[in-house]
Amino acid sequence: MNTLISFIVVFGLLVFIHEWGHLYFAKRAGILCREFAIGFGPKLFSFKRNETVYTIRMLPLGGFVRMAGEDPEMIDIKPGYEIGLVFNGRHEVSQIIINNKSKHPEAKVVQVEKVDLEHELFVQAYDDDELVRYKVNEKAVLVQDEQPTQIAPWNRQFGSKSVGQRALAIFAGPMMNFVLAFVLLAALALMQGIPVDRAEVGEIMEGGAAEEAGLVEGDQVTSIENTPVDTWEEMTTIIQQNPNESITFTVVRNGQTESIAVTPNERVGQMGDAEGFIGVTQPREFSVIGSLTFGVTQTYLFMTMIFEVLGLLVTGQFSLDYVAGPVGIYNYTGEAAALGIFVLMQWAAALSVNLGIINLLPIPAMDGGRLVFIGLEGLRGKPIDPQKEGMVHLVGFALLFLLVIFVTWNDINRLFM
Template sequence: MNTLLSVIVIFGLLVFIHEWGHLYFAKRAGILCREFAIGFGPKIFSFKRNETVYTIRLLPLGGFVRMAGEDPEMIDIKPGYEIGLVFNAARKVSKIIINNKSKHPEALVVQVEKIDLERELIIEAYNDEGERMQYKIDNQAILVQDEQETQIAPWNRQFGSKTVGQRALAIFAGPMMNFLLAVVILIAFALFQGMPVDEAQIGDVTPDSAAIEAGLQEGDQVIAIDGQPIDTWDEMTSIIQQHPNESIVFEVERRGQSLTIPVTPSERVGQFGDPEGFVGIARPTEFSLMGSIMFGFTQTYMFMTMIFEVLGMIVTGNFSLDYVAGPVGIYNYTGEAAAMGIFVLMQWAAALSVNLGIINLLPIPAMDGGRLIFIGLEAVRGKPMDPQKEGLVHFIGFALLMLLMIVVTWNDINKFFM
């Protein structure tokens, strides 16, 4: 139950902040955002605020912001249609009733001759007396079909009407917010837990660990291991990791005394599947506001470099599915992090946020990076790509992503349940 709750909270936060980035900068650019959704599939909860419907959907596999103009408008009114018009106080059309006009006795029923809902915002139509009239449409007019309301999207409210810079920022904002979220989480981690420092000193010692059995204590300053001088935490842990199940000798300073302590590191699986040693000690910490802020940025950068190292393996051909995890794998890892405590869970959430940001920026169709590529090509060509061709590319990319998700999920099942 704790694992499920942790997954819901973390993924909900990561997806929310990502999509909120898209929403905020799209609205700043004046784009009509029809829907802000967490999840995919059928709606299980929704409410409308201003122009946007906020929804939670059944399948918690991501989210989206539906911007006007990204997809063809679903309602098409052709000449000859009979529609109902409702006017506001300024005598502009505020509602256009497509069908079920009998439910709207206040509407003026007309037969359409010409209609422009994007640029001119006019309706030319014949009234019930056969007269051809012209009606101006309010730029926030509502289309009503099957009693479902949809706000019109004039050209200046559509995604495609904005500058290349505005559109690129609205797309890039999602991953950017994931990076900023990671920084904020890690700053909070350092403020509450303490900022790890790069000293060869023993911090917290895990109960029933190799360090406890050997007699290492919190506060011990490590001078050397097997005669090799040690100055930093990374130097110390590197030697420990190289000697699983092998005795090594710590030279430490404790309250002014020099001690020699033999330690046999336990063995665990390392980052890339190789065995590595560990003794069950934590890094020493200190509390500092400026240091915590710096830690947030430097640790986020470190997570980025680790992810790029894995991506580099794909390019060099050294890639293995063991280096990636799908929904099942992430669910299990989140459970393990939750079991280790809130601070480990915070670091895991920050790493996931960075990962989400980077993956979304890869030049893959249907991802933010793929969309940015098309915007960049438009900037170079001086004109947009054919929308149908671009849509086809994104569709194929999405289908391939779903196929990869299935393969990775099956690999997760094999690793964890078979």
């Protein structure tokens, strides 16, 4: 249960902040955002605020912001149709009733001759054989099957905005993932302290070799086995090289120099060989400026690590078999949660950076793929054919879906290995 709750909180936060970035900058550009969704598939919950419907959907595989103009706009009202018109106080059309007109006795029923709901905003129709031109309010709604849909004049559509505005609205999603990672890591440093590279004993782990030998937090290690040490890395390197062997620490405690014999315990190192450890954490300091710096440097470190793995994937030195999908991320999130809130925060930050980078890759259907098309439009001076671009993104989405199925299958297989 803890794993499920942790996964929902972490994944929901990452997707929410990503899609919120798209939503905020799209609205800043004046784009009508029809829906802000977390997840895909059938709606589980929804509410409307201002012009946007906020929804939570069944499949927790991402989210989206549906901007006006990205999909075919509105219902096609052809000449000869009978529609109902509802007017506001300024005698502008505020509702266009497509069907079920009997349920709207307040509507004036007219026969359409011409409609423009994008540029000039009017309905030209016959009323008692007289051709009348009605002005349409820019926030009017079309009502079909009792479902209202706000019209999107051209100046409210995604395609009407400048290349820069559209690029920012798309880039903002991954950008907010990097911002989230920075905030989580800076908050972590404020709460937990910032690791400092000093040869000093940090927090003592209960039952470890350091506790048994009598080391205490704050001891400054000047040498080990008469080898001078100044940094945490120098100190831990000597410890790792001497599993199950007694080594003498020279420490300064309360201004006094003491010699303490410590026998490091043994564990399996990252390379699979035996290494020593004594059960102490790296010393930490508490600083606001230092915490902000830590947030930046750690976010950058996560980015470089992810790019290194991507490079290994491209060169074939790293197999897709080891890439985690939704099931793998679910399990790793549970493991991180079991180790405490600080580890979970660090894991969430790493996932957020990963989400931001993956979305910026020039892959069709991803934010990076859409930015490529916007960039090409900027270079060419005219947009790519929307149908061709849509087909590329459709194929890309299908391939991504197949990739998700593949890595999920690998995740499930690893559970039973």
